Amino acid sequence: MEFSATSRQGRVGTVIEVAGDLDMSTTPQLRDRLQELTEGDVRVVVVDLAGVGFMDSSGLGALVVGYKSLRERDGWLGVAGASPSVRRVFSITSVDRVIPLFDSVADAEDGSSLVP
Template sequence: MEFALATRRGRVGTVVEVAGDLDMSTTPRLRDGLLEVVESGVRVMVIDLTDVGFMDSSGLGALVVAYKEMRARDGWLGLAGVRPPVRKVLSITSVDRVIESFDTVQDAEEASPTAS
């Protein structure tokens, strides 16, 4: 699957829909897209990884950078639709203990601090 990144207005913030493999060749576009969303001033970002089947350490790094940037701006970032191969990378690196993952975008939005 070809890499693609799209943003849309979610119920409580911005949803970033990512498709394709996250590896050294696609991570620069992922990182730039996520930082663009962060710098737009959003308070809540949900990254939908439903259509991501593979992620290497560079993709992981881009997610961590976006998470840190959101936190530095008192924002919140969650992951949605994480498939088993990607979940394994998050688990092995213990990133799943820092960045929350949810089954669906709706679940992530409902768990965000601004949902209440």
């Protein structure tokens, strides 16, 4: 599967839809997309990982950097649709205690309103 990281306007912010494996060779595309958004006026980002079958630590790192950048601007980042194997990466590293994981984009958008 070809990798892609496209964004669209969601109900409460920007949704980045990621498809393909998220590894050292593809993570720069996601990192660049997150950086573009966080340097702009975007305050809420939902990263939809429903199309991702594999994610390594570089992908996780890009999400953590994006999360931190948004928090510094009083923003919010959530992850939606992660497969069990991708959720395991979050769990093993305890990043799921920091970045909220949701079953769907709609759930994430609803959850973003709970953050001050």
